[in-house]
Amino acid sequence: MDRQRLLSGTHHDPHAVLGAHADPGGTAFVVLRPYARAVALLTGERRVELNDAGDGFFSGVLPLDAMPEYRLCVTYDGSDVAYEDPYRFLPALGELDLHLIGEGRHEELWKALGAHVMTHQGVPGTRFTVWAPHARGVRVCGDFCRWDGAAYPMRSLGSTGVWELFVPGIGEGALYKFDITRPDGTRTLRADPMARRTEVPSATGSVVAESSHVWADAEWMAHRADRPVCQAPFSAYEVHLASWRPGLSYRRLAVQLTDYVRDAGFTHVELLPVAEYPFSGSWGYQVTGFYAPTARLGTPDDFKYLVDTLHQAGIGVILDWVPAHFPKDDWALAAFDGEHLYEPADPRRAEHPDWGTLTFDYGRKEVRNFLVANATYWCEEFHIDGLRADAVASMLYLDYSREDGQWAPNESGGRENLDAVAFLQEMNATVYRRCPGVFTIAEESTAWDGVTRATHDTGRDGLGGLGFGMKWNMGWMHDSLEYIKRDPVHRKYHHNEMTFSMVYAYSENYVLPISHDEVVHGKGSLVSKMPGDWWQQRASHRAYLGFMWAHPGKQLLFMGQEFAQGAEWAESHGPDWWLLDPAYPAEPDHRGVLQLVRDLNHEYRSAPALWERDTDPAGFSWIAADAAEDNVLAFLRFATDGTPLLAVCNFSPVVRHAYPLGVPDAAMVWREALNTDLACYGGGDVRNPGPLKSEPETAHGRPDCLRVTLPPLATVWLRPA
Incomplete structure (x- = not known):
């Protein structure tokens, strides 16, 4: 037998x-x-x-x-x-590891499962471990045995569902998969869910990996927790690495991307998902290798080199992270060991109707452990500074994109996915405890209460906060884009779309996103959303960026929009860099917008009023919130020490001379710190050239009045002289 x-x-x-x-x-x-x-x-x-x-x-x-x-x-x-002989060795996985895996509490799961190069009982080799509790048997196979695993059956370790085999003589670079016998006796060949390196897609093998990277970012790591991110300057450049400059590897990106981002003045880069994915058209949002940086651009050590280089230049790295779903590829996670393992057994919960994928079973402790450990893995092993969780709303609601009859309520009869809530709370609490200075961001598109509230704070719903550090402000994004795309003659009827965000601006800790989602699938690039001729489009584009950088919240801008690319983004070719070529006749149009973004970031960093009190209502005050007929918005931002910055936006195509603005201090002299209409940006160069002093005249309910020249379709920042 x-x-x-x-x-x-x-x-x-x-x-x-x-x-x-x-x-x-x-x-x-x-x-x-x-x-x-x-x-x-x-x-x-x-x-x-x-x-x-x-x-x-x-x-x-x-x-x-x-x-x-x-x-x-x-x-x-x-x-x-x-x-x-592999069968003369004792188990290479310890009892404590097995206990923590069984409890679903192994916070360094990647060190226990997967393929690990090691010396065991004095012999070098690789330990292979995989969680497959429903399997009747598991064998490891690879290029070391011509993909026939008959000689390498693995042993089951207790009741944890973990299978293990130490194979002597196998080292870094070996290809492997797991040959799993399902409960019904059929077999399936699967990539390692915990693989830390993969073959280049469309190949699907896992690769034994061993890191030799020596980090050189000690200074960055030592100081990244000095100031809470909500009280620090934060302007992120969102990048799809594979198409930013197609053909560049991680190591070449380390040079070119770092130089570009540093020159443009952004504080962070946010990378579309880097974890391995089979289909390029998913942009990385359908992950099959949650622990492996995509091999399209190099090895895991090459990716570490990219992060290291960015850190040494003073640039933080945020990673898009996808715990909401995974694809159904028959060599990956779906029905991994012949039964529903990573996905729920109930198809009403397992199927993700929007993307034809499967959701995770957040109620299963081992699956929660897989994802929580994955979050800390990227932060600890790759020194990632922030995780932006994708599609959080689809996790939180059982009826998300489902019709009646297509979903089952929770035990209380509600639509909330309580298991997903518990998972997100555990993930955030673990990351913040283990990784000082790391922050998390939620892409959450509903009015869920307490996305950035502490997990121990139950609030109105009794569920507790989700524990994220920040949340994408999808309402601001939608409303402001709806406003700015309208002809100026109609904007006065939609003025509230620019002011409504301040009603809820302090309900969460917000990031203002103009992301990849807003410049694809027929939506057009940011500049192409603007009405009018090319001059007006660029002017509105610049004015909008000036408004965005001055509004409470942190900024995120997708690549190509920093130089007013006119075409939609496509992963097949990326930004139109030729627009910045000095030989191109319209070069000042685009280089001017890029210069504006540089200056926005420079002035932003130098003005604590724009970032120190992003989550404090006392850091903001309207001056003109109701000037709808003029298409004008004016407001004050305040630093912790009370130093103000005055932002004025004129979204009409006419110059407004000596425009009255109520200000709080008659003795204060103001100077123009930034003007999006300057000639160097491609504007008409309408300025306030000298110091401006207020007069004792009532305006906007204030005792003193400052008269400012407002350029057409422009934003002006004024700071105390």
């Missing part, structure tokens, strides 16, 4: 049969080497031929009282190959 189970790949304890075992005649040896012509035992200086027992089994008994150290010499078609 043991023989048949080993041959069929359904033996849960091959080490009980294979290897060396005490025998009445001494020590018995059993070896399984399919396709071998002969197998000899090498112990000391002795060579003992084992008997061919058929079906690839070789056996023999030596009159030895103690278990010897030995090697195998296997003959294939006349050539001899020497091996260490």
